[in-house]
Amino acid sequence: MQVQEISAVTSNSNDLAADQKSVPPTRRADSQTYVALVDVNSFFVSAERVFDPTLADRPVVVLSNNDGCCVALSPEAKALGIEMGTPWFKISAGADQVGLVAKSSNYELYGSMSEKVMGILARFSAWIEVYSIDEAFLGIRGTLDEVQVLGRQMKDEVLRLTGLPVCVGIAKTKTLAKLANQTAKKVPELAGVCVWDRVPELTRERLLRRLPVIEVWGIGVRTTKKLNAMGIMTVKDFVDADPVAIREKFSIVQMRTLLELRGTPCIEMVYEEDPKEQLIFSRSFSQPVTTKDEMEQVLGIYAQRASGRLHRHGREAKVLTAWAMTSDFNDYQSHQPAATVSLPGYSADPVMLTKAAKSLLPKIVDGIRYARAGVMVTDLRDAGPHQMFDEFVSAHEMADVGELIETIRHEQGASSIGLGRAGLQRGPAWQMKREMMSPRYTTHWDELLEVKAN
Amino acid sequence: MKVEEVYQYAPTMQPRRLISAGVGRVPAGFPSPSQDYSDTKIDLNQMLIKDELSTFVVRVSGDSMEDAGIFDGDELIVDRSIEPHDGHVVIAVVDGEMTVKRLRVTDTGVVLQAENAQYPDVTVPELSDLVVWGVATRCLHRL
Numbered sequence: 001m002q003v004q005e006i007s008a009v010t011s012n013s014n015d016l017a018a019d020q021k022s023v024p025p026t027r028r029a030d031s032q033t034y035v036a037l038v039d040v041n042s043f044f045v046s047a048e049r050v051f052d053p054t055l056a057d058r059p060v061v062v063l064s065n066n067d068g069c070c071v072a073l074s075p076e077a078k079a080l081g082i083e084m085g086t087p088w089f090k091i092s093a094g095a096d097q098v099g100l101v102a103k104s105s106n107y108e109l110y111g112s113m114s115e116k117v118m119g120i121l122a123r124f125s126a127w128i129e130v131y132s133i134d135e136a137f138l139g140i141r142g143t144l145d146e147v148q149v150l151g152r153q154m155k156d157e158v159l160r161l162t163g164l165p166v167c168v169g170i171a172k173t174k175t176l177a178k179l180a181n182q183t184a185k186k187v188p189e190l191a192g193v194c195v196w197d198r199v200p201e202l203t204r205e206r207l208l209r210r211l212p213v214i215e216v217w218g219i220g221v222r223t224t225k226k227l228n229a230m231g232i233m234t235v236k237d238f239v240d241a242d243p244v245a246i247r248e249k250f251s252i253v254q255m256r257t258l259l260e261l262r263g264t265p266c267i268e269m270v271y272e273e274d275p276k277e278q279l280i281f282s283r284s285f286s287q288p289v290t291t292k293d294e295m296e297q298v299l300g301i302y303a304q305r306a307s308g309r310l311h312r313h314g315r316e317a318k319v320l321t322a323w324a325m326t327s328d329f330n331d332y333q334s335h336q337p338a339a340t341v342s343l344p345g346y347s348a349d350p351v352m353l354t355k356a357a358k359s360l361l362p363k364i365v366d367g368i369r370y371a372r373a374g375v376m377v378t379d380l381r382d383a384g385p386h387q388m389f390d391e392f393v394s395a396h397e398m399a400d401v402g403e404l405i406e407t408i409r410h411e412q413g414a415s416s417i418g419l420g421r422a423g424l425q426r427g428p429a430w431q432m433k434r435e436m437m438s439p440r441y442t443t444h445w446d447e448l449l450e451v452k453a454n
Numbered sequence: 455m456k457v458e459e460v461y462q463y464a465p466t467m468q469p470r471r472l473i474s475a476g477v478g479r480v481p482a483g484f485p486s487p488s489q490d491y492s493d494t495k496i497d498l499n500q501m502l503i504k505d506e507l508s509t510f511v512v513r514v515s516g517d518s519m520e521d522a523g524i525f526d527g528d529e530l531i532v533d534r535s536i537e538p539h540d541g542h543v544v545i546a547v548v549d550g551e552m553t554v555k556r557l558r559v560t561d562t563g564v565v566l567q568a569e570n571a572q573y574p575d576v577t578v579p580e581l582s583d584l585v586v587w588g589v590a591t592r593c594l595h596r597l
Contacts, residue, residue, distance in 0.1 A: 053585070054550040119507045161508035161534050163587070442510065448529065451545050451552045453516035454573070 030143050034195075035269070037169045037177040038121055038154055039135035041185065044072035047113045048103050050163035051441050051449050059100045063088050067104055067435060104437035112442040116162050124154055129270045132284050137174055139269055144198050151193040171196035174267045175260035178217035179235075183207065208236035218257045218329040223250060235261070253328055267328075279317070281306045282374025288327075289370045292361055295324060302375040303350065303357035304405075310348035310377065311406050317377035318346050320353055322360040327371035335370070337363035346381055350405055353377070502592050508535035510588065512545060512552070519543070519554055522569035528595045530554065532588035547585040548576060554590065 040046055044062040049055045059076035063069065069087045070077075080098060082091060088102060095102065114133045122128050127139035138154075140147055151168040158166045169181025176196050184194035196204070213235055214224040226249070232238050239261045247255035256266035270282070281302045289295050299322055310316060323338035341356040357375050364370070439447035503509045510532045517526050522543060524530070530545075538544050540559040545552055546566055555566035555576065564578040578584045 053547045053552065116507045161505070163534070445511075448511055448513040449552060450515050451512045451530065451554045453514050453518040453524065453526070453554050453568075 031141055031146070032143075032172070033139060033141050034147050034170050034172060035174050035177040035265075036125075036138040036140050036147070036151060036154070037131075037135060037174070037181045038138065038158075038166050039181060040117060040158075041165045041167060042072055042074055043114075043134035043164070044103075044105065044110055045074045045077075046164050047110050048106070048438055049074075050113070051109075052438065055101060059098065060103065061086075061088075061100065062103050062105055063436070064105065067102075070102075071105065102436050104435060106437050106440060108440040108443045109438065113162060113164065117158055117164060117166070120158050120161055121154060124150065124157075127269065130283065137177065137269060140170070144195060148193065148195045148198060151195060152191075155192050166192070168193045169196070170194070172263045173260040173265045174269070175217050175257055176263065179211075179215075179261070182215065205236065208239060209234050211235040213238045216257060216261065218253070220329055222332075223254060226250070278376055278378040278380065279306060279309055279313075279315070280374055280376045281309070282372065282376075284372045285370070289324075289373070290368065291366050292364050295364045295370065295373065296358060296361055298373050299357040299360060299375065300354050302373065303353040306375045306377055307348055307350035307353045308406065310380075310383070314383050315380045316346040316348040316383040317353075318343055318379035318381075319377065320356040321376045321378070322357040322374070323376075324360065324364060324370045324373040326369060330369060330371065333368050335365065335368050337365075339363060346383075348383055502531055504533060504591075505535050509533050511594075512554075514554060518568040518570045518573040519556075520570050522556065523595065524554065524569070524590075524593050525595060528593050530590040531592040531594070533591050534588040536589040536591070538586040538589050543590040545587040545590060547587060552587060557586070 045055075045060045048060065048062065055074075057076065058074070059080050059082075060074040061070040061077050061082060062072035064071045067088055069085050070082060070091075071084065073082055073084065077100065080100065082100075091100065092102070094100075110133060117134070118128070118130050118136060121136050121138060125138040125140050129137040131137055140150055142150060147170050151170050155166050155168055158164055167181055167184040169177045169179065169184050170193070171177040171180045180194040180196040180199075183196075183199070184190050184192050187194070199207075211234060212224075213219055213227050213232055214221070216235055216238065219227070219238075227233075227238065230249070232241055238258060241258065243255045243258050246258050259266050283302075285298075289298055303320075303322075306320075319340060319342055321338060321340040323336065325336040326333050337360060339359040341359045343352060343356055347353070353375070439449070441447060441449045499506070512530050512532055514524055514526060514528045514530060519525075524543070530543075532545055536542070538557055540557060542557045543554065544557045544566075545554055546557070547553070548555075548566065553566070553576075556569055558565040558567050558575075559581075564581050564584055566576040566578060566584075568575060
């Protein structure tokens with residue numbers, strides 16, 4: 001783990017800078033590196049509530065594509081006995097009676113609110129791994145008290161600037177940070193921030209003894225069944241198990257999870273590099289991608305995001321690497337295809353980058369459940385007038401297609417236009433049934449939030 | 455992640471392009487004297503937005519803020535990072551509705567003031583009852 005070399009807390013925020021002036025945390029002998037997991041509480045529902053105060057305190061569900069089933073629930077909806085995956089048609093008839101509100105997925109809104117959250121979190125640490133649309137791991141440093149304060153500040157700042165409530169779990173390892181985050185959500189006294197090592201030993205023990213082992217990040221249904229058969233029912237049983245025996249019975253993955261629960265960091269942070277050296281666009285999927293077609297779309301979107309970032313930083317790249325991977329925790333399959341392409345010239349052109357990213361497709365196996373994919377560009381240089389000297393410029397570049405697309409995306413939003421299948425990103429969405437969708441408040445001029453002057 | 459293979463692919467070249475490439479440009483020639491001065495543009499974001507992450511745009515419906523120069527159909531730039539103070543134009547949540555009003559905080563209480571004589575002020579009994587969604591910093595008004 002590269003934790004030690006990185007002084008993670010940046011001082012973009014004035015408040016933070018002021019706090020650090022008196023006691024620089026990185027110099028203190030008792031200051032340590034921790035992992036913070038920050039995630040938005042019931043993200044989709046919370047994003048809807050930011051713009052619609054009538055949804056506060058009411059049971060709210062957000063529906064999947066085509067208004068099929070519930071993919072996000074407010075605590076009030078959970079209290080009604082509604083579960084993740086409950087089909088909408090089963091509960092729609094009685095909805096009015098119990099005051100239940102359903103919303104179609106508003107991906108534009110969620111995407112833009114997610115960007116805001118991640119941008120705010122990035123002010124707290126240069127070392128951030130955006131794990132999914134609503135959660136990120138951050139590397140932070142400090143004493144136990146200092147990281148507690150930092151966690152609090154993260155939570156307050158995201159709420160103040162975006163209106164979204166988050167919980168923060170802080171611990172020595174990612175797996176424990178996940179556990180601390182779950183604890184922060186469940187224990188109201190913690191007020192949304194749980195620093196694992198500050199929880200009294202006895203309380204932690206009691207908690208681990210109460211939690212079924214399936215609650216651990218990375219322990220799936222199948223592993224749980226096998227563990228249960230061995231008499232390992234709770235997280236505590238698992239922590240107390242012999243790591244070597246676990247490795248023999250399962251694999252190195254489960255042993256790593258066990259060691260992480262004991263406080264030994266084994267799962268590295270995946271962080272995005274300084275755009276001076278390389279640029280990575282990578283995300284975990286909310287649902288596994290299982291077909292070449294879907295992957296083609298994903299790679300197209302990622303390549304174009306990478307192109308957008310290159311444009312923003314005024315850089316261009318010579319080499320592109322695209323990769324996909326199954327989950328580390330997938331017991332059945334393991335596949336990490338990657339392809340590196342040397343571009344014909346330095347470029348930030350989305351056409352060129354998309355084409356290069358698709359070199360990965362022949363290696364994608366239909367039916368494998370990919371959990372994450374990414375596009376990385378390396379060998380960067382400043383974009384400048386020298387590009388006109390390049391002999392190997394693509395046909396599109398000459399026709400200024402890339403620039404045109406970039407302009408449109410800049411004006412109309414990142415998902416307004418794209419190349420090939422990435423251009424279809426919203427195509428299916430248009431045909432999708434989204435009858436109960438709220439306005440796209442943050443991405444469309446004609447759907448802005450209405451404020452009353454009456 | 456490891457790199458498994460390195461591909462080199464040839465771009466699709468169209469001769470037409472090589473010719474058109476020269477039109478209007480002199481790649482190795484004398485650079486335009488205006489080049490050094492042309493790298494900046496007026497950027498409205500820079501002028502209107504202090505912090506992009508905390509900024510939202512909303513649209514006004516109604517005429518109760520006309521004396522403040524805020525008209526029906528105007529857009530407001532709202533910055534959630536600003537702490538609301540007396541005199542700010544704020545977006546407040548009143549009876550489950552997003553409302554734009556002038557915030558007045560005095561010794562006698564908190565008032566959400568309309569900027570149009572035809573509309574009454576809204577008195578907020580307790581400061582803690584007031585939910586301010588954000589502070590409006592600019593009004594975009596079409597002329």
